[in-house]
Amino acid sequence: MISSDRYQNMAYGKCGSSGLYLSKFAIGLWNSFGGTSSYEKGREILLTAFNEGITHIDGANNYGPPPGTAEEFLGKILKQDLKGYRDELIITTKAGYEMWSGPYGNWGSRKSLMASLDQSLKRMNLDYVDIFYHHRRDVNTPLEETMDALADLVRQGKTLYVGVSNYAPRELEAASEILEKKGIHLLIHQFRYNMLSQEPENGLFEAMNKKGIGSIAFCPLEQGLLTEKYLDGIPLSSRAKDENSWYFHEEDITKRRIEKIRLLSGLARERGQNLAQMALAWNLREGGVDSVILGASRKEQILENVKSLQNASFSGEELLRIEQILGDE
Template structure:
């Protein structure tokens, strides 16, 4: 692959079974490329560029970011902006680029939360880092109990009306707040397109009402952390590799979690199911998260082209028997290895 020129694969749309987002006109690939914790300044820019190129060649048209992705915050958007400029200027209309705001980004009272001031300032900063005139989806990243929901949704609606975003989304919202947000946005003439919750075999909270809520509202779901930060891979079945996230100082995964006896029992049981299906544990976990029709896409990171390709290979085997699902339920226990 040349470092100077990129020609997109002519076969990029030949195998991907794109999914409709709720009752909208938007289609997303079942597996999308997310940039949380894996596109920071500590990564080789050329390696990142090869991952994004390969993703697009495999039909991945959705790149998911947030203002605070990195590390440090903002660096993922800077990396992706550079890649978009180098390789994807001719393909901008083939891409869905999303970003979010809701966690702390800068000092002072206006750099966090859900205020109109913070959200619109953050969006302008994100557009600058990405080198784009607009993002396709702009999310509020988390509920803010200190800001009226009307103000937060009003900011999202304004972002759409101003042309800085095409669609509005929310992330990490409860079913009740999702209904309220959708109602406010509808009144403002900006439908809620999509909700982005965490969802995996070890984090099943969306099965307690959110799936039914988005189905009723006609809103799509983008599931993040379907591999539970690597816990639903074979990476931690035989100890903690020195290069792994759990061996370091990451705030999202600890060595204690991966050494938990319940986790070890369950991950080995799930691995046996995966082996019987001819899949890796990660592929099983992705297919399982995608089994609900409400799930428009599952967001995955990738540290290498090979890892990306293995994740995309999941799409060749998405069907489950009733017996497989029953066996999975014995091991897919909500709260496993929770902090």
Template structure:
């Protein structure tokens, strides 16, 4: 059956926000293909999720070389969709990938050398079936490789036509400041930064968001729902199919304490007063800052994407609501 996207997918122009001082606009919610798009999940359910997100106006799909599981399979599966369903819509999409974590054995399959970044991107392009990605990130700082080498590799990647833009991820403020300056000197501006940011993890507020705004660099936080903590799944008990119960390395049992559950319940009351779910409140809270271009959501079902998108239909948080949230989070 041939896929035909919804004719109404661009009916909400306020769904998009400019990325820093660039010409690029991103959907305010972007779909990350981190843990739910590997070979351990049914391909047709993945396909329905991606196409359903596109039907609803999400145009940015975020990958990395090691996404799966196993590593590489998220790009391969997304490449299958690009070769069929989305082939004629490539120019409507922003597709990103990254390299910086372990991908293959030996001294050249990790971190931030020119050798690793260029080789990894070539492999990613092969899996995706593309000549270029729209955004290519260095996934994390490398303490041993000179930053000049890493940023020089990103500059080369753009000049070689393998990426239109470059970004950085997981860089602290001082590291980001140096990387942004180096890329500017090379003539390949840093488009965007992808840090971890949510109500329980606010390190980016200690200088990074201000730095990005001052330099015209976009920001796309990952884990805005704290791996599912900032949803209604943990308000009463730990579900048997949750990441905590199944032993996920990304969300451990010590993330849930009586004190944190009390905070979640109070935040849920704020959300309910606004006619929102807790997840919707967490997303609109992330997007309150004009320095944030888009929030990177993960999903295993289309209904989760639909619920998240409803956050954008609500009114902005007022000063009283923001103050209430701050007072609740102060007990964290």
């Protein structure tokens, strides 16, 4: 059942210089939704997120696994549970990583982007998405071709806004300038960002601010490392044990990192939060990102994460302590 007071626990903010408001958290469809996951559990997670005021659903053509099944899952939920709420949702998808074999199911050509979005819309049974992203820069395709395809997809009504993901600062500015000449604003950039992965602070935030581009972070908890789950060893169910993990491996869990996590956990307790809640609040602090993508394998994680908004500000002393703990991380 959909709650009538679902907006009470959530905060919203404008995406860059646009007029679009995003919930401070988005629910991500990567890994926990699709053909190898429980439909009922995924449905419970997604509806819990919506009832907590999370209106933003972040997907991609190749999410699952297998690729495409996360979008098929979302299509079922939209039809079964959220049919009357389409205009309260921000639904996104992406293209740019391998989706099907052959030369057109990957990267950033006009052919691949347009074909991919058409397929995504069919899987989700939608007429349009709210945001369509180019998932990663393709150095073998002229940037003008990729941006021209994005602009045409807006004009065709298949997406309301466009964004990019995993672009370097110089590439991001160039993409924005190409779209500006076509009368299209580059709405948002999606990138990896958390306490243990602060590379975007080396020029990326400056580029986004310069061009009025919104920001959304994935892996805000570094695949669970910024929680208490690794303080007593590596659980067998951890993604760090998965040799196919993209961003997180067993060798990343060093003794030095665990010591830092213990200190961060102590600071979080002083703030009346657990470590995950403090890490999420840190991402959303002043000078941080506009929105954060949450991954979840059970609904209780959503409920706990949303509570981080109850204490989302930091004193100068707290920020200094975090910086000192992290050191040269």
